[in-house]
Amino acid sequence: MSLLYFFFIVLTVFAIASALVTILSRNPLRSAFALVVHFLMLAGLYLTLNAQFIAIIQVLVYGGAIMVLVIFVIMLLNLAREESLAEKFDYRRLLAVALGVAFVLQFTIAFFSSKNLNSNISSDSVRIGTASEIGKALFTNYLVPFEIIGILLLSAIIGAIVLAKRKVE
Template identity: 40%
Template structure:
């Protein structure tokens, strides 16, 4: 019983952490600080994955998102020398409209989900997120998409290099 309470508190603390750092990503002026707050949000989401007993996804989330993608963001920010607060002034009415719109979207989605009955919230069977179960599904059921994603990566790599070249003959 106390373990259940501990899980709930962990969920609430991590969720609050994720939401606060996501808000700071949006509202911080300096892009470098935004990137660092986004890394914090990703770590909080990784904690939620561990609560869900999805260890493989948690590790991959840290390696891919907090490691690779955020380093790419920081690299581009440093390359373009954007690490200063040079946000041009936006119409305050537009900012007001943005906050109102997203708040309304949140209310609408949560309200419609309240009405739905979640009949699928069945008791949980453990260990689905462990790496051997995932490999079983990935390399039997989803083998073709897995191979096709390599073509996607090749296309993205060629596209990025082509875009980055200074002058294409």
């Protein structure tokens, strides 16, 4: 049992547990904080895959920026705790859980029955996870998508301002 397995199992358990708290908690603020924990666990999983740059970006962008925005909106709206769901939603929840379990089982069977998956991390993975390698690829082969992402973020900013501003009478 190597150290990597130990870290993988600990991170997996905490990631799944925090994901479950996120969707099961009645209090939106508790959901948000569980989601922050989930994002940190995923950053740890990226580190076990030698993706240093993505792990740092995960903590900064998801754990930092996006979750601050979510928590800000939750606190701004000052939401009360959600009452227990009405009975009419029960069959839908049952169906969702049943289909979800079937989906995961299907994936598990498919992955374990396929024999041609690589069983070891590529020796290149330490090199390609660094910021310099990702930057090199981003500004050569993926330059056009990178520029388009800039336009997308600009339109998102304009859209957010237009949607959230108060109408001036």
